[in-house]
Every structure is written in structure tokens, then in C-alpha cells.
Amino acid sequence: MGANYIFSLEPTFTQGLVLGQLSVIVLLGLILKYIFLESTHNPFDTSGYQTRADNNFTLRAQKPEVQEAVNERQEGDQESAEWFNTLLRQVVDVYRxxxxxxxxxxxxxxxxxxxIEDYANKIRPAGFLDHIKIHSVDLGVSAPRLHNARLSSLKSCAPFIEIECxxxxxDxxxxxxxxxxxxxxxxxxxxxxxxxxxxxxxxxKSSINITPPSPNSLAPxxxxxxxxxxxxxxxxxxxMGSRAKLANVPKLHELIQHQVRRILAARGTWKVVLPGLATVSEAREQVQKEMKEEQFS
Structure with missing residues (x-):
């Protein structure tokens, strides 16, 4: 009867193999949990998580007038957009x-x-990310600069042109x-x-297309x-990590770069409703209608 049992008081090859595999799994789990992972509820107490932004003090110290003059000279004989850049800079400063x-x-x-911390925690996936702690934010000191403006004809509307710059x-x-x-x-x-x-x-860096409103649109x-x-x-x-830290993981940089590019590409179109001709809700309905027509065409 005793020979029919797998486990006995005398160690066998099968028992040794099973115990060896279990010990490796347990050891690997302990290494991950107590060296790389964090089991406490306050992971921000360590000094490693107080990284401050490395600001570009050279750009901050440089006078805006000097930088703008240099950029203007580099544009050569192109039509000057300095008036619009000045206006855009003031608008960005108001937002800041x-x-x-x-x-x-x-x-x-x-x-x-x-x-920014409140907004980040409002949109974070709570099932995957813990509370987000914002340590520092630099809102910048500059603004986008437009140059090399040019005109091009719209293929869909021959009499109309669009501006590309x-x-x-x-920053x-x-x-x-x-x-x-x-x-x-x-x-x-x-x-x-x-x-x-x-x-x-x-x-x-990018090119920007400015498309005029269509007179045939219900909400131009x-x-x-x-x-x-x-x-x-x-x-x-x-x-990354608790006690043993991994610094500057390339895959993490690629992931962040990809996500930011994806968001910019998805939200890289802005539509401004003409005052007195339509409301925001009417323009939104018109855009949704055009998107549906493009999908079925």
C-alpha cells in the first residue's frame, strides 16, 4: 500500500524536482516583491521620488527680444509674422x-x-495607477513661433485658398x-x-494649415x-523600482513619446466657430455629420 503514494518519508526524485521548482518560484517572487516592487502604502517617502525638473536656465536668461530678432533674420525674405507671434506670445502668457x-x-x-495634479488624478486609470504626485511643473517662458507662411488652393473648393505655415x-x-x-x-x-x-x-516642429470656413456649411x-x-x-x-532602481529605461521613454504623439495627432485639429453665424453645439453636430459622411464614402 505504501508504494502507491507519491509522497513518503524517504525523499524521491519527483519530490526533489517539485520542491526545487517551488523554491525557485518563491525566491523569484520574494526578489521582485521586496527589491523592485513596493509593498508599503507610502511609496513617495523616499528621496528618490523628489526629482525636480532640470530647467533650461540659458533659455530663461536669454532676452526674448534678442531671440526674436535672431529668428526673424533667419527667415530671410519671407513675409514677416512677427505681429502674430507677438500676439500669440501674449495669449500664452495670459493662460500661464x-x-x-x-x-x-x-x-x-x-x-x-x-x-495639474488634481486633473492628472481625475483622468488616471485607477485600476492600474496609484495616486499621481506632481512634484514640480515648469510652464515655460516662450510660445510657438510661426514663419514661412504660404498660400495654397483647396482641391475641394477651387475658389478658396488655405494658409500653410x-x-x-x-521652451x-x-x-x-x-x-x-x-x-x-x-x-x-x-x-x-x-x-x-x-x-x-x-x-x-510642424506645419499648420489654416482652412477658411465654407460658405455652404450650416455652421461655418x-x-x-x-x-x-x-x-x-x-x-x-x-x-523604476523600490530598493533596487532602474534608471532611464529606454522602453519607458519610447512609450511616453508614442503616447504624446498619439494624443497630439488625435487632437491636432481645432475649429473656431464664427461669431453670430453658429453656436458651438451646432458646429459640433456639423463636424460629427461630416465625419460620418467620410466614413461611409
Whole structure:
């Protein structure tokens, strides 16, 4: 009878193989959980998650008038868009000021940081990401610059033309944050993988098409759209892990770059309703109708 049982008091080859495999799995799980993953509820207490944005002080110190004059000389004989760049810069400065509640220095920075943190946690996937902590935000000091404006005919509307111009945006825009990726297997809240990120804008280049409203449209709009072949250069520094940290993982940089490009490509068209001719809701219905017609055509 005793020979029919798999387990006995005397160790066998099968028992040794099973116990060996189990010990390797348990050891691997302990290494992941206690070295790379975070099992506490306060992953932001360590100093590694207080990464500050590395601002470009050279760009900040450079006088805007000097930089604008250099850019203007580089444009050669092209039609000057300096009047529009000046207007655009003032509009961007107003947005920055309102995001800071019109408060200067550190007090305004804290208000902007808190607003961005609240928005980030509002849209985060709660099942995959823990609370997002924004450590610092740099709203930048510059604005996109337009140049090399040119006219081109619309193929769909022969009498009408559209304006195409190039834009370049170089700034100190950056954000530093930390969060944790949640592992909910084999149980909810099994472990966390702390992640610390600092993402900075290096350069953005694209062509912009400005399409005039169609007189045949029920809700005429002025359309601004960026080219799908835009150039986006981001600088990313990262730390992953709890006790043993992985720095500047290339795949993480590629993922962030891809997601930002995808969002810009998906939302790279803005439509401005002409005052007195239509409302925003009417223009939205018209856009949805045109999209459906394009899908069935």
C-alpha cells in the first residue's frame, strides 16, 4: 500500500524536482516583491521620488527680444509674422498667468502644480495607477513661433485658398511626477512598482494649415490643423523600482513619446466657430455629420 503514494518519508526524485521548482518560484517572487516592487502604502517617502525638473536656465536668461530678432533674420525674405507671434506670445502668457491665479513666484507655482495634479488624478486609470504626485511643473517662458507662411488652393473648393505655415516651439516646459503601477494579481493590491518621471519638451516642429470656413456649411468654422508628420523631441528621465532602481529605461521613454504623439495627432485639429453665424453645439453636430459622411464614402 505504501508504494502507491507519491509522497513518503524517504525523499524521491519527483519530490526533489517539485520542491526545487517551488523554491525557485518563491525566491523569484520574494526578489521582485521586496527589491523592485513596493509593498508599503507610502511609496513617495523616499528621496528618490523628489526629482525636480532640470530647467533650461540659458533659455530663461536669454532676452526674448534678442531671440526674436535672431529668428526673424533667419527667415530671410519671407513675409514677416512677427505681429502674430507677438500676439500669440501674449495669449500664452495670459493662460500661464490664469493657471497660476495671477500670483508670482513660488505661490503661483504651487497653485499650478496642485491644479495639474488634481486633473492628472481625475483622468488616471485607477485600476492600474496609484495616486499621481506632481512634484514640480515648469510652464515655460516662450510660445510657438510661426514663419514661412504660404498660400495654397483647396482641391475641394477651387475658389478658396488655405494658409500653410511652419511653427517651431522650443521652451523649458517640463513636469516631474511620481506614481506606482499596481499589480492586482494574484490579489488586489498585491504589490506596487514605483515610477518617478521627469518629462521635458526639447523641441516641437510642424506645419499648420489654416482652412477658411465654407460658405455652404450650416455652421461655418475656421479650422486649424497640424501636420501628422510633426517633429516632437522629449527628454525623459525615469526611476523604476523600490530598493533596487532602474534608471532611464529606454522602453519607458519610447512609450511616453508614442503616447504624446498619439494624443497630439488625435487632437491636432481645432475649429473656431464664427461669431453670430453658429453656436458651438451646432458646429459640433456639423463636424460629427461630416465625419460620418467620410466614413461611409
Amino acid at each position: 498667468s490664469k493657471l497660476r491665479d495671477d500670483l508670482p513666484s513660488a505661490e503661483g507655482d504651487e497653485i499650478a502644480r496642485k491644479r 511652419d511653427t517651431t516651439y522650443t 523649458t516646459l517640463s513636469i516631474s511626477l511620481s506614481t506606482s503601477y499596481l499589480f492586482n494579481y494574484p490579489m488586489s493590491g498585491f504589490a506596487r512598482l514605483p515610477v518617478s518621471l521627469t518629462v521635458s519638451l526639447s523641441q516641437f 468654422v475656421l479650422t486649424f490643423s497640424i501636420s501628422p508628420d510633426f517633429t516632437l523631441d522629449l527628454t525623459t528621465t525615469s526611476l
